[in-house]
Amino acid sequence: MLGTCFSRPHSVYTIPMDKRKTRFFNTTGPCNPEDHYMLPPEERLVGTQLHRYIGDKLYWVLHAPRQTGKTTFLQSWMREINAGDEAISCYVSVETCQGVPEAERAIPVICDAVRRWSEQYDLPVPAIEDETPQSRLNSILANWAKLVAPKPLIVLFDEVDVLTGDALISFLRQLRDGFASRSVGKFPVSIALVGMRDLKDYITAAKGGIPVNPGSPFNIKADSGTIANFHKKDVERLFAQRTTETGQRISPEALDYVYGQSHGQPWLVNSLFMRATMRILDADSTETVTIDHVREAREQMIQARETHLDSLGARLQDERVRWVIQAIITGETDRLLGRTNPDVEFCMDMGLVEWNSGTGFTIANPVYEEILTRYLNSAYHDSLPSPKTWCWQKSDGKLDMDALLREFQAFWQNNSEVWERQADYMEAFPHLLLMAFLQRVTNGSGRIEREYAAGSGRMDLAVEYRGDWNIIEVKLLRQGRSFEAIMAEGIKQTLGYRDSFFPVHASREAQAPCYLLIFDRRPDKPAWQERIKWIDAEGLTVLGC
Structure with missing residues (x-):
């Protein structure tokens, strides 16, 4: 029956070993089961009803952050539909309309995309009638439906988020105009519109910020679904495909680390696996992948600043993003920071921020935390004096945190007022400068684990250098609070963070030195x-800055 293309929700893509070369973990473009290790992307759909969209002639929206598997899903679904005898489906990307807000220019480009993609997939290619841009898309879709009859036509439009202004409004209006006549030989019976954000957000933007009303040009969608990250079991299943094909295994600790660092973000998972199996280890190696291999892969990935990760940094200059990210870094409480706030929705749609009832708003995963931190404090990191001019190492080469933080206090006193005047993220300036200071000495021989969340009132750092750990907490002293009150609150939080970071209290690390830095931000x-x-107090060191 129509619309039942995915009746095997837990299928696994397998190709006979003697018919192909060894597959690999893909980080560039859509995945396909012939070349790449992959899981069926439809398993991760949330809020959708694939079994209904074709048979019940429904139009729908799919939105999710970049590099989560949207295009992979669309092309997979198209292949599945076209392998049967009941319908014709075509994937169409409208990405070539990027930066073209005028309908007069964008609609002909979309029509050209329809022809180009239909030809690429060996489907009937519709003719372009001599119509005005205001009706040309409607006309070519009607012609296309006639060409594929007696089968119904399903169109999967990808990258719809590039459409803006009049181009978006005209695109949606022409789809709505054809909606009433949708049927075999008349107009596509089902259309999917896919991008990073829900359609209402683009309509609002196209109308100059005016909220969507019932008369909006696309009030005919049946669903607005999304595609979720991998669950932990999915990460295990994905690597298990490589184990089956090559015999290479991965340690349980390495798997835990991959999931913990990525929170299941599909591109990050694939990138960590790809680098660990093809760059840290040789591609034909069967050596077990360990947590050390994955840690090295993570650092390699961050240093490479690949397009997906670099695009996250570019978002930080957006004013809608700035105040949300700044509140998370500083741990400040902001009554405007709610999931219905348009700026917060934007950050969540971009995949930058996540929310849960336990932690509130946080950066989406530790890898993104590292990327965003390095992007924001790179100028500080690169402009700091050489660590060779600081006192920060003991005679045995290990980190002398007392000495390093005294150096930081001196630098803060001598330079912070001038440097802060040039800061983009002014409220988070103390946090970013401190992390840059620590990064200058830990690079290559240590690492920094971060934990921050909006409303927590602090930022926590765990610094490892040559096997030794130090715990650092950062708090801000605001108008109306006293240093003593902030110190008492911070001591309790710092020791609590240490105990949660090192849950095995009998371990040597459980006695890691703790530091509380309080920055005076009062006018x-x-x-x-x-x-x-x-100040030495209750087993830790308190620094006023």
Whole structure:
């Protein structure tokens, strides 16, 4: 029956071993089962009804962040539909309309895309009638439906988020105009519109920020679904395909680390696996992948600044993103920071931010935390004096955190006021400068684990260098609070973070030195000699800055 193309929800893509070369973990473009290890992307759809869209002639929307598998799903579904005898489906990307807001220019480009993609997939190619842009798309889709009759036509439009302004409105209106006549030989019976954001957000943007009303040009969608990240079991299943084909295994600790660092983001999972199996280890190696291999793969991936990761950094200059990310880094409470706030929705749709009832708003995963931190503090990191001019190492080459933080206090006193005037993220400036300072000495021989969330009132850092750990917490002293009150609150939080980070209290790491840094952000803060403090209290060191 129509619309039952995915009746095997837990199928696994397998190709006979003697008919292909060894597959690999893909990070460039859509996945296909002949070349790549992959899981059926339809398993991760949320809020959709694939079994209904064709048979019940429904139009629908799919939105999710970049590199989550949207295009892979669309092309997979198209192949599945076309392998049967009941319908014809075609994937069409409208990405070539990027930066073309005028309908007069964009609609002909979309029509050309329809012809180009139909030809690429060996489907009937519709003719372009001599119509005005206001009706040309409607006309070519009607012609296309007639060409594929007696089968119904399903069109899967991808990258719809590139359409803006009049181009978007005209595109949607022409689809709505054909909706009433949708049937075999008349107009596509089902259309999917796919991009990063829900359609209502693009319509609002196209109308100059005016919210969508019932008379919007696409009030005919049946569903607005999304595609989720991998679950932990999915990550295991994905690597298991390589184990089956090559015999190479991965340690349980490495699998846990991959999921913990990526939170199941599909591109990150594939990138970590690809680098660990093809760059850290030789592609034909059967050596077990360990957590050390994956850690090296993570650092390699971050240093490479691949397009997907670099595009996240570019988003940080967007004013809608700036205040949300800044609140998360500083741990500040902001009553406007809610999931219905349009700026917060935008950050979540971009895949930058996630929310759950336990932690509130956080950066979506630790890899993104690292990328965004390095992007924001790269200028500080690169402009700091050489660590050779600081006192920060013990005679045995290990990290002397006391000495390093005294160096930081001195640098903060001498330079922070000038540097802060040029900061993009002014409220998070203390946090970003401190992390840059620590990164300058840990690069290559250590690492920094971060934990921050909006509303937590702090930022926590765990610094590892040559096997030794140090715990650092950062808090801000605001107007109306006293240093003593912030210190008492911070001591409790710092020790709590240490205990959660090292749950095995019998371990040597459970006694890791702890530091609490309190930055005075009051407008009437006292002179430097009163602000700079070094206090030993309750088993940790408190620094006033």
